Amino acid sequence: MNNILTTTIAIVMLGGSAVAQNFLVEPIVGYPDFGFMEEPGTGEGQYTGPVFVLSDQYPDSMPPLDPGVKDILSMDFRNNSINYAVAVRDYIFEGNIRGGDVERDFDLHLNSIGRDWYHAPWQHWGKLGREGYHGLTREGPLSKLVLDKTQTDSSYAYAVGFYNGPGGLTFGKVWPSADQGPDLSSLIAGEGFPEGTIVGKFLFTVLDGSQVNYLTNPLQWNAFMYNCDVPSSPAYLQCDTDTSRSTQKVNLLQMDIMIKDNRAVDAAGWVFGTFVYNGHLPEKHDYSAACEQYQGDGKKWCNLVPVGVMWGNDADNPIGFLNETPSVDSPTIINPLLKQTVINPSSALPAQHLGWASRLNGPADNPGSSCMSCHSTGQYPAVSPIMLTFNPSDMPQGPEPADAEWMRYFRNFKDGEAFDLGRAVSTDFSMQMLKSLQNYVEWRSQSQAGVYAVEYWTDGNVGPVTRGQVTK
Secondary structure (H helix, E strand, O other), X not given: OHHHHHHHHHHHHHHOXXXXXXXXXXXXXXXXXXXXXXXXXXXXXXXXXXXXXXXXXXXXXXXXXXXXHHHHHOOOOOOOHHHHHHHHHHHHHOOOOOOOOHHHOOOHHHOOOOOOEEOOOOOXXXXXXXXXXXXXXXXXXXXXXXXXXXXXXXXXXXXXXXXXXXXXXXXXXXXXXXXXXXXXXXXXXXXXXXXXXXXXXXXXXXXXXXXXXXXXXXXXXXXXXXXHHOOOOOOOXXXXXXXXXXXXXXXXXXXXXXXXOOOOOOEOOEEEEEEEEOOOOOOOOOOOHHHOOOOHHHHXXXXXXXXXXXXXXXXXXXXXXXXXXXXXXXXXXXXOOOOOEEEOOOOOOOOXXXXXXXXXXXXXXXXXXXXHHHHHOOEEXXXXXOOOOOOHHHOOOOOOXXXXXXXXXXXXXXXXXXXXXXXXXXXXXXXXXXXXXXXHHHHHHHHOOOOOHHHHOOOOOOOOOOOOOOOO
């Protein structure tokens, strides 16, 4: 679809109205695009600008791999880890950064080189659902001190993710039509995502450089977010009673990547990477080459510095520790005993808490988990919670080895293997696929006043799919 519409869209962008663009990029009204937004219209105080459009015209056959993906799959992610991660980041940037106003970046329908990218459907529904500027969903909490020792307030991250063509094919198999429910046949057969799938995800926060040192000189988007997540709002931390939202500027914090690379045999074929924004970098730095062609704030996308890469959970290393409150005087701790995680040693990387025993994790992620540990619980139904505990005092911190129950969350996986084998169907490490299925069944049960048998596959005690809990 993108290739057909690119020329027409470009003409409209030069001389047409913002609203008209959306008619061109959404010729088929399929899944709902978002759940929360300023009121539409032309009256005073009503919103008339561009809105998020879900990219959901999934391919029905395997698209050819882009040359960029082939190049990535030829790189050595074990011995050239940081360059591998940057190559994936830059592949995701291509055609999605338009230059100029960053508010128009990553509108997937407007990819300037005709490359197809897709969103997960059914992220609009529920109280955590997509907002209407960029399709951001409310993600895990950012408890005070977790980003920086100067962070005095808690908030929540807001995020949007997307998949390239091979990833879109898998979503098309599970969601063949907006007019019907999901088809689990391919997941039951263990097909999952094909090699060459690339996943990108951005996380934003309303917290700024006054609390998180490295978020100075920010890259900002608009977000229609909960007032209870805004420290300056009278509704701050009153999320149980105040569900009002307003338009706020949010700052780019983190980027996550996943690459289906069949050489990663201990991680079900996935390689994980994480980046953090560093606003202190000069205009030209070690990771800036891909953005030097852009003017203005478009250059700031390359301030995303690689944190590291992982392709397994180091399942044979049960000795753990936490580094919950990173800062200049409490630097990133690199664990030399880990063989399946590589952390970037560059001075361009702000101090990070990482994950349990310094396994890879981003700044918005729980320091008692890891990228792979979190995503390994991607299964439907969500029989096991995303973490065994959210309480740091209950997390093993050596010198004794962690017990088997804890290490169950830090084991390695074969392709297609569910976290709870025999009790659930693997969503192949995709938490967005899990949430789409979960949201649909919850909505359908409510709208049709009925109960699905699949809801009885669990014991009813499963927690929400979230990275942690806010500490007030």
